[in-house]
Amino acid sequence: MxxxxxxxxxxxxxxxxxxxxxxxxxxxxxxxxxxxxxxxxxxxxxxxxxxxxxxxxxxxxxxxxxxxxxxxxxxxxxxxFHRIRGDITRTAYASYWAELIHVWSEADVPQMEVFDLLFSIFEALDQGALPPPVLSVLFQMRFLTLAGFGPNLDRCGACGRLLPETAPGPPPAFDLTRGGVVCSDCRPAAHRSMPLALGTIKQLRWLAAGDLNQAKRIRFAPSALREGEALLEAFVPYHLGKALRSLAFLRQLRR
Ligand SMILES: [Zn+2]
Known part of the structure; x- marks a missing residue:
């Protein structure tokens, strides 16, 4: 070189x-x-x-x-982007996203879309355009999609049925080993699953498909945001096969 x-x-x-x-x-x-x-x-x-x-x-x-x-x-x-470093919560989130990219990326393989994604998310974080948890869910959903391991949120990973938009009874779940949702019927057979409300799934789909400007117009239910964050922060290390130090720090900070 x-x-x-x-x-x-x-x-x-x-x-x-x-x-x-x-x-x-x-x-x-x-x-x-x-x-x-x-x-x-x-x-x-x-x-x-x-x-x-x-x-x-x-x-x-x-x-x-x-x-x-x-x-x-x-x-x-x-x-x-000095307003990121001037705030501990923003720094903790930015550190997590940076570590995710660092751990996942191979050296010397161009990543223009990932670069543009991180740049726009850092810009929004620096300007306080959206709350850090919203940006974090947005970043992770986009990143996972670009990296080719976006979670499957449409069909049950076990029986293949499309998830309903609304349903009475028990909610579906997210199965870490399958990298996607399982319906309430298949949920008892799932190995490593976490509950996931239909409303959260809808929000995650929105964030995966829309852009930052659209995200600014969505009103996020706090419970769905927490559930989405918990899911992604379990899924990402599971998929990478590695615990992330910055994520441990972020969790500590939330407590
Ligand atoms: Zn099923």
């Missing part, structure tokens, strides 16, 4: 030695990139406080020596 320049969102930064930082970036045209910022910790002049989490940067990287990481050469700020 030769020198390259790109626009990227800073997903993660880890201190390395006394002076350096290792950065994980989501670049619009090249996907997940890990680079080293030399002397970034020691010298303020070097990158001048540009390398804050969730910033959008224009970067230039040089190839590393041997098989080493690319070396960050220049960075300039496109979007600071």
């Amino acid at each position: 030769g020198q390259f320049s790109t626009t990227a969102i800073l997903l993660r930064r880890i201190e390395y030695g006394d002076a350096d930082l290792i950065l994980t970036l989501l670049a619009r045209d090249r996907g997940k990139v890990t680079a080293i910022a030399k002397s970034a910790k020691r010298s303020v002049r070097r990158f001048g406080g540009l390398l804050d989490l969730f910033c959008v940067l224009d970067v230039v990287c040089n190839p590393g020596r041997g098989s080493g990481l690319p070396v960050l050469q220049e960075a300039s700020l496109r979007q600071p």
Whole structure:
């Protein structure tokens, strides 16, 4: 890999030695990139406080020596999104989304749609356009769909029946192992299931299909939002096969 320049969102930064930082970036045209910022910790002049989490940067990287990481050469700020970092709840949500992308993404595979999604969600979070839980459900539903493992919310994963719009009696459930809903008849046979009201399913479908502007017009029932968040925050780690540290922090913060 030769020198390259790109626009990227800073997903993660880890201190390395006394002076350096290792950065994980989501670049619009090249996907997940890990680079080293030399002397970034020691010298303020070097990158001048540009390398804050969730910033959008224009970067230039040089190839590393041997098989080493690319070396960050220049960075300039496109979007600071400083109101995310100024608020602990916003930071906790943004950290969760960033970790999700970090864990899921393969290096150097372009992710334009994921980049655009994260950018627009960070922008809305920064501006306070929608409450963080709404943005989180929206982000996860869109992300899962883009990643090709969107939950099936239309048909029972066991018997194949279409879920009714309204129904008396026991609600359907979400079966983690099947990655989708099961109807109330099949629910007792499901292995790892959680209850899911029809109203919540409807809201999740809305959020998966609409855009941010449409989401602003929906009035979310608080119970459905909580149920949707609980479901997605169980489904995402189950699917990734990995517990996410940022999610543990988010849960702690809610308590
Ligand atoms: Zn069924």
